[in-house]
Amino acid sequence: MAQIRIENLRKEFGSFTAVQASTFTVEDGEFFMLLGPSGCGKTTTLRMMAGLELPTSGTIHIDGEEVAQKPASQRDIAFVFQMFALYPHMNVGKNISYPLRAQGVPKPEIQARVMEVAKILGIENILDKPVGGLSGGDRQRVALGRAIVRRPKAFFMDEPLGALDAGFREHMAEELRALHDRMGATTVYVTHDQLEAMQMGDKIVVMNHGVVEQFGVPQDIYDWPATLFVASFIGSPPMNVLRFEGSLAAGDRQLVLADARIDLPELREGLQGGLALGVRPENVLFDDTSAYRGRITATEYLGTTQIVTLATPHGEIKARLAASAPAKAGDTVGLRFDARKLTLFGTETGRALRSAGNEKVLAHG
Numbered sequence: 001m002a003q004i005r006i007e008n009l010r011k012e013f014g015s016f017t018a019v020q021a022s023t024f025t026v027e028d029g030e031f032f033m034l035l036g037p038s039g040c041g042k043t044t045t046l047r048m049m050a051g052l053e054l055p056t057s058g059t060i061h062i063d064g065e066e067v068a069q070k071p072a073s074q075r076d077i078a079f080v081f082q083m084f085a086l087y088p089h090m091n092v093g094k095n096i097s098y099p100l101r102a103q104g105v106p107k108p109e110i111q112a113r114v115m116e117v118a119k120i121l122g123i124e125n126i127l128d129k130p131v132g133g134l135s136g137g138d139r140q141r142v143a144l145g146r147a148i149v150r151r152p153k154a155f156f157m158d159e160p161l162g163a164l165d166a167g168f169r170e171h172m173a174e175e176l177r178a179l180h181d182r183m184g185a186t187t188v189y190v191t192h193d194q195l196e197a198m199q200m201g202d203k204i205v206v207m208n209h210g211v212v213e214q215f216g217v218p219q220d221i222y223d224w225p226a227t228l229f230v231a232s233f234i235g236s237p238p239m240n241v242l243r244f245e246g247s248l249a250a251g252d253r254q255l256v257l258a259d260a261r262i263d264l265p266e267l268r269e270g271l272q273g274g275l276a277l278g279v280r281p282e283n284v285l286f287d288d289t290s291a292y293r294g295r296i297t298a299t300e301y302l303g304t305t306q307i308v309t310l311a312t313p314h315g316e317i318k319a320r321l322a323a324s325a326p327a328k329a330g331d332t333v334g335l336r337f338d339a340r341k342l343t344l345f346g347t348e349t350g351r352a353l354r355s356a357g358n359e360k361v362l363a364h365g
């Protein structure tokens with residue numbers, strides 16, 4: 001397997017820039033997620049890494065070799081597509097073995113490697129079956145088997161579970177992550193589903209409009225978003241954002257909203273003008289002693305928890321509370337925020353201000 005290093009990668013299609021100066025590293029053996037909405041540049045980035053698109057500029061190193069201008073056939077990688085891309089006139093075994101037959105691998109070795117992969121994927125009993133009659137999950141296993149049997153340096157996957165129904169997709173996501181852990185493979189996986197990325201990934205790159213917004217481990221990206229886009233894209237419900245005009249200085253540990261003092265993690269930089277306070281729903285607490293007030297407009301029960309929607313002087317927010325917590329539409333309640341988990345943003349730049357909480361994450365992301 002191999003480390004993959006991307007530096008200042010850029011792709012232009014005429015006057016349109018699909019990817020802008022992306023830089024990140026996929027470490028050897030990582031399950032690495034490229035995450036973002038449709039049109040953000042994640043699939044274009046993956047296709048450049050695989051050699052299916054040549055970059056306008058920038059470098060791509062796979063296992064220490066610069067491959068940016070080399071075709072896919074010279075990169076020793078395997079690509080798994082969303083729509084399986086199986087050969088309908090071949091049975092399962094022949095689909096899996098096709099890359100080895102194309103390379104001229106001796107027949108006994110082909111048979112041994114196909115059986116090895118079939119056991120890993122649990123499809124030994126369908127090797128002689130035509131692919132046309134298989135379920136979506138089995139067809140995806142065959143597509144994975146055809147990639148695995150080559151023993152490439154890296155696996156690239158473009159929304160490989162996107163064609164499956166929601167329930168089976170979650171099951172296959174667990175299987176795919178377990179398969180990765182058994183093999184220790186370097187895997188780069190494209191998805192628009194932030195829950196899938198958080199569930200499966202060792203590291204995540206969040207992209208938007210061709211730009212890498214943040215790069216890091218899932219927990220850091222969730223706890224400490226680097227931009228307002230990441231704050232709104234990651235999380236269900238996403239991070240609450242309270243917008244206001246004000247002035248903050250390095251060293252501040254409080255701000256005043258609607259005559260209420262809000263505790264903050266110590267700021268490492270200041271800003272004057274448009275600001276936004278970001279707080280996750282689980283860090284919004286009801287506290288009658290707080291001067292900052294909100295009016296409950298709706299409640300949504302989710303079994304053990306409930307999502308409570310409140311109107312505040314600085315916009316709507318959501319709180320995630322225990323299902324047993326009293327919350328009735330129309331009531332006005334005091335709100336307190338967990339100061340250790342707050343993020344301040346500049347609304348003009350969309351960038352998070354550095355604080356005692358997030359400075360290490362932003363320095364490495």
